[in-house]
Amino acid sequence: MAAQRKLQWAAKARARRPVARLLLKATRVMAKLLIVEDESATAWAMAEGLKDDGFETATCGSAEDALPLLRAEVPDLVITDLRLPGMSGLALARRLRSGRKPLPVIVVTAFGSPEALAELEECGVHAVFPKPFRVDQLRRSVHEALGS
Numbered sequence: 001m002a003a004q005r006k007l008q009w010a011a012k013a014r015a016r017r018p019v020a021r022l023l024l025k026a027t028r029v030m031a032k033l034l035i036v037e038d039e040s041a042t043a044w045a046m047a048e049g050l051k052d053d054g055f056e057t058a059t060c061g062s063a064e065d066a067l068p069l070l071r072a073e074v075p076d077l078v079i080t081d082l083r084l085p086g087m088s089g090l091a092l093a094r095r096l097r098s099g100r101k102p103l104p105v106i107v108v109t110a111f112g113s114p115e116a117l118a119e120l121e122e123c124g125v126h127a128v129f130p131k132p133f134r135v136d137q138l139r140r141s142v143h144e145a146l147g148s
Helices: 002-016 018-029 040-051 063-072 089-097 114-122 135-146
Strands: 032-036 056-060 077-081 105-109 127-130
Touching (some): 032 063, 056 063, 077 089, 077 135, 089 105
Parallel strands (some): 105 127
């Protein structure tokens, strides 16, 4: 009985911390994220950082690889690189934002021209992160986009 009270007290203490509250929310919801990134190390880092918040992640290296995944199971949010082999991240974002239920999209890029940024803003992308970026900034943006 005393051990159970200690565990409850510890859980309440953790819930008081802002980061812990975000973690508890994320683990309850288990939102699904699709990461479209041609650099495998960057894709891995994003996936691991977001898994720490309780998100379920899937990764692929091109927009063409992402399309069948999107048809099979619609994620709650997509994170994509702007420059990808084949179809660009901009074209993918346009396609995802123009559907019946527009998906939130976050774009990461090392090549953000003012024209590309204006086009991304036009198509309703939630956020754009220049590479290199900090994973905690990405986490915050994902939580904002999902309303968690």
